[in-house]
Amino acid sequence: MxxxxxxxxxxxxxxxxxxxxxxxxxxxxxxxxxxxxxxxxxxxxxxxxxxxxxxxxxxxxxxxxxxxxxxxxxxxxxxxxxxxxxxxxxRAKDISGSSEPDQTxxxxxxxxxxxxxxxxLGYRHQGDELNFDGVQPRFSTRVSLLPEEEEIMKGFHAKTQYNIRLSARKGVEIVKGAEADIDTFTRIMEVTGKRDGFVTRDEEYFKRLYRILKPKGIVELYLAKINPVKAIAHLQKQLDDTQRQLNRLDKTEGREKDPVKSGERAAKKETLQKKLLRDTNVLQSMEQMAKEHPDGLVVSGAIEAFAGKSSWYVYGASDNVFRDYMPNYLIQWEMMKEAKKRGCTMYDFGGISGDLSPDNPLWGLYKFKKGFGGQFLEFIGEFN
Known part of the structure; x- marks a missing residue:
């Protein structure tokens, strides 16, 4: 800035x-x-x-x-x-926000x-606001990019690592966008704003940002796109696996003498049947999506900024469809890898609240970013 x-x-x-x-x-x-x-x-x-x-x-x-x-x-x-x-x-703390160990x-x-x-010198410190009361957020999380990629990922929560890999398996691909993709990004940003209750920038703002900052290498636009061929192949494999499990249960049905184990078998069969029905419905939706979007459907987007050896996640948007494909996890990982490739040593996840209570409406934002590990940071604040 x-x-x-x-x-x-x-x-x-x-x-x-x-x-x-x-x-x-x-x-x-x-x-x-x-x-x-x-x-x-x-x-x-x-x-x-x-x-x-x-x-x-x-x-x-x-x-x-x-x-x-x-x-x-x-x-x-x-x-x-x-x-x-x-x-x-x-203040610099561990990602949980705990004062121990305090790294300040x-x-x-x-x-x-x-x-x-x-x-x-005549400045007035504006206090210690916890949420987004200032012009810029006072709290953020950062991950060091100095280790190798494998070591960086080891610092993530196990569930975050799983979601990154799951997203890739399900057919999500991260691509770099162009100015022509700004309209798609803005549309998804509007969906995000309505869902999460915040005012969004208009399309002209993001186009101007891209036109001015992209040629200087300051920003990069990323899009998370579902590859229909890979997604359908993944779903078909899941259906085949589920059907094989059901076939094995059918072959041994009636042989179990123990009523407890017989009940467990029945419950397992019911679970598999529900999964088979659910995945069949998803496959049909995916096949329809493939007809409408043969080149893939964009479900998420993000803008990353670079300066010196630092990088920042500055804007993010996600659609309401296919959210269980975890595109936001994969897009963050790809942005971190791109920053490291450019020689950056730090990735900043952008603003969070300093109130880490689960009752805080902003807690979900912190929970997502916390999964990537790193440090919990408090900046010094504003001066007038």
Whole structure:
């Protein structure tokens, strides 16, 4: 969000971008992308440095020079306030969010000293909101991409590993999308928003994001598509396996003397018959889908961002159909592998709530991301 391209991306929304930098002995030691927006009806503006600044926050002199320069620019722009939300970690814990073991001690700075230093320069810390009350989420989960792929997957919960493999077996394939696929992604995003109760961006927003950021290698669009040939083959194999089990039960029916075991046999047969009927219905649906979508049906999508050695999951969407094919699990794994291939050492799963109570409406989002292991992170928050 501190790239020039992000400033260009925000331009149609009424934001004007400015870039500033500070030098020490001829070397750039700090930089910031500032977004400036005029307020309606009055002659003033607001300034925002998304995930900024890019400066050593422990270097008081550099931070002060940066602040004074921005204040001078703010006066020229008639700005009434500046908001910054640095990507500085305040607390790092294990993925469960438990304070033990607390990994914050390994940070190269003391968060409380950063906050105190900012306040001494006139900034006001905006507190410790738990949900999505700020411009950017204060909580996230991250996975290290330094180990080999096999070791990374070993860090996932067993159920997450199973769902990734299950998705591939069922015929889900992950492909990279193009600008022409943005309409499909937007449609599925609208389905997701209605299902989960949030407002979504429109198609033009995602097209603009793709046009501006994709040529610079900053974003990649992924689509999870069901390959009908593979899906039908998988379902047919399941049906054949179930039928063989039923045939074996039929051959030995009536031979069991023990009434308990006889009851168990009857229950097993009933379960298999229900499975056979269910899979037959799914196969018929899949055959119909193959006629309507011979090249495959897109059921999920995601957008990943890259900067330096870091990668972020920034947008995700999933349809209401074939959700039991677990496309969201496979698409996350493919994005992590792509990030590692590009030389990234970190994959950020995006925002979650800091309230990890199962009663929290946002808990399901955390539960999904928790399955991939890694760290639970709390950022330092916003300053005005």
């Amino acid at each position: 501190q790239t020039p391209e992000w400033g260009e991306m925000k331009s149609p929304s009424g934001w004007v971008s400015r870039r500033i930098g500070i030098e020490h002995q001829g070397e750039l030691v700090g930089a910031a992308l500032l977004l400036i927006r005029r307020l309606p009806l009055i002659r003033y503006s607001i300034m925002y440095a998304p995930r900024g600044f890019m400066v050593d926050f422990t270097n008081r002199e550099a931070l002060q020079v940066m602040t004074e320069g921005i204040k001078a620019l703010g006066k020229k722009q008639r700005s009434i306030f500046l908001k910054v939300d640095p990507e500085l970690i305040a 001690a390994s940070l190269p700075y003391k968060p409380n000293e950063i906050i105190r230093g900012m306040e001494e």
